[in-house]
Amino acid sequence: xxxxxSRFPHLLAVICRRLIWFMVVLLVGGLVGAVLVRVAPxxxxxxxxxxxxxxxxxxxxxxxxxxxxADIGWYYVDxxxxxxxxxxxxxxxxxxxxxxxxxERMGTSVRSAGLGLALAWTLALAVIGLLELCRNPxxxxxxxxxxxxxxxxxxxxxAVGCFYLGGAPALAVAAILFPRIFRYGRALARQTGAAPxxxxxxxxxxxxxxxxxxxxxxxxxxxxxxxxxxxxxMAVGAIIPVEALCDSPGVGALVWQAALARDLPVLVNxxxxxxxxxxxxxxxxxxxxxxRWDAI
Amino acid sequence: xxxxxxIFLISVFATALFxxxxxxxxxxxxxxxxxxxxxxxxxxxxxxxxxRDRLSRLLYGARLSMLLAPAAALxxxxxxxxxxxxxxxxxxxxxxxxxxxxxxxxxxxxxxxxLAARALLPLHTTAETAAIVMFGLLAGLGWAGPARVMVxxxxxxxxxxxxLFAKTCGHGRIRIALVHIxxxxxxxxxxxxxxxxxxxxxxxxxxxxxxxxxxxxxxxxGSLLRELESVSAITANPWILTPAxxxxxxxxxxHMAVSADKTAV
Numbered sequence: 001x002x003x004x005x006s007r008f009p010h011l012l013a014v015i016c017r018r019l020i021w022f023m024v025v026l027l028v029g030g031l032v033g034a035v036l037v038r039v040a041p042x043x044x045x046x047x048x049x050x051x052x053x054x055x056x057x058x059x060x061x062x063x064x065x066x067x068x069x070a071d072i073g074w075y076y077v078d079x080x081x082x083x084x085x086x087x088x089x090x091x092x093x094x095x096x097x098x099x100x101x102x103x104e105r106m107g108t109s110v111r112s113a114g115l116g117l118a119l120a121w122t123l124a125l126a127v128i129g130l131l132e133l134c135r136n137p138x139x140x141x142x143x144x145x146x147x148x149x150x151x152x153x154x155x156x157x158x159a160v161g162c163f164y165l166g167g168a169p170a171l172a173v174a175a176i177l178f179p180r181i182f183r184y185g186r187a188l189a190r191q192t193g194a195a196p197x198x199x200x201x202x203x204x205x206x207x208x209x210x211x212x213x214x215x216x217x218x219x220x221x222x223x224x225x226x227x228x229x230x231x232x233x234m235a236v237g238a239i240i241p242v243e244a245l246c247d248s249p250g251v252g253a254l255v256w257q258a259a260l261a262r263d264l265p266v267l268v269n270x271x272x273x274x275x276x277x278x279x280x281x282x283x284x285x286x287x288x289x290x291x292r293w294d295a296i
Numbered sequence: 297x298x299x300x301x302x303i304f305l306i307s308v309f310a311t312a313l314f315x316x317x318x319x320x321x322x323x324x325x326x327x328x329x330x331x332x333x334x335x336x337x338x339x340x341x342x343x344x345x346x347x348r349d350r351l352s353r354l355l356y357g358a359r360l361s362m363l364l365a366p367a368a369a370l371x372x373x374x375x376x377x378x379x380x381x382x383x384x385x386x387x388x389x390x391x392x393x394x395x396x397x398x399x400x401x402x403x404x405x406x407x408x409x410x411l412a413a414r415a416l417l418p419l420h421t422t423a424e425t426a427a428i429v430m431f432g433l434l435a436g437l438g439w440a441g442p443a444r445v446m447v448x449x450x451x452x453x454x455x456x457x458x459x460l461f462a463k464t465c466g467h468g469r470i471r472i473a474l475v476h477i478x479x480x481x482x483x484x485x486x487x488x489x490x491x492x493x494x495x496x497x498x499x500x501x502x503x504x505x506x507x508x509x510x511x512x513x514x515x516x517x518g519s520l521l522r523e524l525e526s527v528s529a530i531t532a533n534p535w536i537l538t539p540a541x542x543x544x545x546x547x548x549x550x551h552m553a554v555s556a557d558k559t560a561v
Contacts, residue, residue, distance in 0.1 A: 025399070025400055148548065151551065152543075152548045152551065153540075153544060154498045154499075154501035155498070155502050156502035156503075156505035156506060157501065157505060157524065157540060160505065160525065164527045237406070237408070240407060240408060240411065241407075241505070241506055244506055245505065245525075255408060256411065256506065259411045259508070260507075270408070271409075274408060
């Protein structure tokens with residue numbers, strides 16, 4: 001048996017272990033989300049119950065309607081059964097199937113997050129490359145100051161600022177992600193740029209572009225790929241305040257509305273969805289970091 | 297830089313702590329004849345839409361944010377420290393279990409959980425309860441990040457020569473964890489505390505801006521940022537940017553302290 005063939009069962013075992021872990025975390029994540037919502041002191045209350053014009057019977061009917069998920073264990077088991085049949089339940093606040101709501105809004109969120117990620121990465125890599133080529137202390141200081149300033153501003157405030165400047169939600173996502181990508185990427189590039197083989201390449205008169213491409217960026221590619229996985233998580237986290245404040249009709253805005261309306265079916269489904277995206281990107285980040293399947 | 301940042305943070309903390317003496321008016325006192333007043337001698341940052349003095353609200357808001365964010369960070373770090381010591385004492389299975397739990401918590405979207413839990417507080421919840429619940433949630437949900445770092449550090453020290461020597465001397469696991477491992481991972485815990493505090497301040501600010509922060513009338517820096525939702529208000533009264541500026545300076549102060557701490561290490 002060749003070494004490659006002997007590695008295959010090990011690789012299969014690793015993938016199976018990862019998938020089992022993925023499913024366990026997904027199930028527990030959904031349960032934690034549902035329990036958190038259920039045990040919150042305001043569960044089962046509805047703003048309509050404070051309406052003095054409603055009769056006692058109407059208020060009791062609303063209370064009955066809102067206590068549908070009171071038994072969390074039963075609710076979750078029933079939910080999982082329906083999930084397997086593709087039924088995600090019906091939103092309490094919007095009165096529409098959650099699947100429909102997610103389907104309508106997913107495109108907007110994916111577009112915003114995807115464009116934001118692409119913009120942030122392009123800008124970060126361009127600035128890192130430029131700084132590495134120029135090696136100008138003033139440029140380095142300026143970039144560091146801009147990044148530190150962006151990191152000290154709450155993400156929601158960055159979203160509001162981008163909205164005022166007429167920027168799309170993608171711009172806000174990019175403004176949130178750029179400093180985090182740049183800081184990590186720049187540290188890696190600086191560390192690699194000072195390595196002996198890079199100094200030797202400089203001394204032997206190789207072109208700066210070639211050194212940047214082959215001796216600096218290529219060796220840090222696995223770390224950058226891992227960072228790409230992590231930035232997907234960051235984009236998912238950022239999309240909630242961005243869409244809520246920029247009035248963009250995506251999943252983030254849906255989550256915000258659901259949170260305000262105490263909409264358990266929407267919250268549990270989105271928790272599962274976001275956890276799945278997070279786990280998948282973490283998995284991709286792990287794979288990229290290790291760069292070799294047998295090392296996972 | 298570290299000294300300057302520390303002095304700045306201590307002075308902000310002291311000003312906020314003694315807001316009863318440093319603020320010109322109580323945070324809920326209304327000047328009904330002066331709603332949305334411009335900055336003046338009697339109201340240095342003007343008044344809000346309800347005629348309340350902005351400077352007083354800023355100082356009282358600082359007290360809430362500057363007391364509860366570090367308290368939540370301390371809670372997270374203490375939880376993480378406890379888990380790290382447990383992992384060091386309990387052996388490989390215990391360590392795996394704790395790391396799996398940390399992975400699980402890291403896989404859950406913290407801001408989303410916080411948003412959901414905060415929104416589900418009863419409509420009549422008092423501002424104080426909401427504040428405690430919110431920062432309590434931050435402490436309870438934010439332990440995983442510090443725990444991963446501290447479990448790694450505890451594991452490293454549990455394999456060191458001095459721990460091996462302590463074991464051969466017959467010291468119990470608890471004694472080894474508390475006397476030999478804990479003092480060595482305290483610097484890591486301190487760095488994690490300095491990292492967690494500004495991130496909790498920023499999380500509270502983001503929640504406040506989304507309208508899910510500390511409810512009225514109690515001010516926090518997050519809830520004071522809600523005024524920034526109107527661009528016309530900012531152009532007319534630029535001083536309403538002061539809470540954002542204060543938050544920025546405090547977070548920058550923490551970042552400076554952390555980077556200086558890293559350099560020192």
